[in-house]
Amino acid sequence: MAGVQPNSESPAPRPRRDDDREIESLEEFDQVVAAGSLAGHRVQSVDLTDRTFALLSTDTTEAVFLGCRMEPDAAAKIRAGGALVFPPIPGLPFDPYRGSLYAPEELFAGLIDDGYDATPDARAYHWYQRTKSDGDIFTSMLRSIHDDAVSDALDELLDGARVVGVMGGHALERGSASYAGAARLGRRLARNGLTVATGGGPGAMEAANLGAYAAPFDDDMLDAALEVLAKAPHFAPSVTDWARAAFDVRRSRLGGGASVGIPTWFYGHEPPNAFATHIAKYFVNAVREDGLLARCNAGVVFLPGAAGTVQEIFDNATPNYYGSRGEPTPMVLVNRAHWTAKLPAWPLLRSLAADRAMESRIALVDAVDEVPEALARLTNGKAS
Known part of the structure; x- marks a missing residue:
């Protein structure tokens, strides 16, 4: 499977195509320089302070350098040679030009010694809170550049992957039967070869990412992890304790299975979870929501949730209804009582589907154990 590897915490090395103009690491930079020219390439957030000779001696016509550190004489030469140079921006708690997704260790750096408020994730949220309504075009531009760079990295990671989304409420507590069920799902x-993608937050989202992390190990690993996590059941009142418990699990069993989390600083009071090995974190929630659902090409599972999950159901139903993404994406809603009585999204969804091709792509099941079979049926176009 291209893209995310199911039993690896790191993405596979990005294969370079003949027409690939993006450079996101020193290794890629050296390969391109060895081939003879940087002309027309885009170099993202690579530290080039030790590559002055290469920059001075290589054609950089129409190249673009985004947030790359370099010596002043190298920067002057490549500008004179027809390149655009966007220098690093000091003082930011994030890199707007980043060429890869976040890892949990990056967002939670400093957690163990100094607590959550010292982490890059918390500092980026506080920066967002300070700047989101200041009317400054510069800060809004930085947020947009960052989110576009994250989308680009996400597309590269998921190229060729069969992605299934698992949506559900953030309030689901560790230690509950429903949390354990979401993890088993x-x-x-x-284990069925799908890449699990979630909203990247706590609750049902964390549980699904935890399950994917546990996939390469024997079944006892997940049981033990659930016991550890139950000691810090919710991210309130202490995100620090909640996150530390997750890293305790990760340190006890290194090399877990890969999955994707797509959270947002818009809901910054909800921290990202540490079991999504690749994190595409956004400032703009609307971009995050649509991007998450659009990439779930193997189906979307909706566990019980509240307003956010209801929104995601109909965010996904709309392109299915109009056929704007091609073949409708299978949708499985879990827990009949929740989706027909407590929050009756199912009757409306079924009414929308009645005269459309999406009718054979939706299902309502009682329990998470029924989800894989339901997805298989819907993928074959059999209504349930």
Whole structure:
């Protein structure tokens, strides 16, 4: 499978195509320089302070350098040679030009010694809170550049992957039967060769990412992890304790299975979870929501949730209804009582589907154990 590897915490090395103009690492930079020219390439957030000779001696016509550190004489030469140079921006708690997704260790750096408020994730949220309504075009531009760079990295990571989304409420507590069920679902989907993608936050989202992380190990690993996590059941009142418990699990069993989390600083009071090995974190929630659902090409599972999950159901139903993304994406809603009585999204969804091709792509099931079979049926176009 291209893109995310199911039993690896790191993405596969990005294969370079003949027409690939993006450079996101020193290794790629050296390969391109060895081939003879940087002309027309885009170099993202690579530290080039030790590559002055290469920059001075290589054609950089129409190249673009985004947030790359370099010596002043190298920067002057490549500008004179027809390149655009966007220098690093000091003082930011994030890199707007980043060429890869976040890892949990990056967002939570400093957690163990100094607590969550010292982490890059918390500092980026506080920066967003300070700047989101200041009317400054510069800060809004930085947010947009960052989110576009994240989308680009996400597309590269998921190229060729069969992605299944697992949506559900952030309030689901560790230690509950529903949390354990969501984790088992994530594990089974990952073991079936699918890439699990979630909203990247706590609750049902974390549980599904945890399950994918546990997929390469024996079943006892997940049982032990659930016991550890139950000691810090919710991210309130202490995000620090909640996140530390997750890293305790990760340190006890290194090399877990890969999955994707797509959270947002818009809901910054909800921290990202540490079991999504690749994190595409956005400032703009609307871009995040649409991007998450659009990439779930193997189906979307909706566990019980509240307003956010209801929104995601109909965010996904709309392009299915109009056919704007081609073949309708399978949708499985879990827990009949929740989606027909407590929050009756199912009757409306079924009414929308009645005269459309999406009718054979939706299902309502009672329990998470029924989800894989339901997805298989819907993928074959059989209504349930």
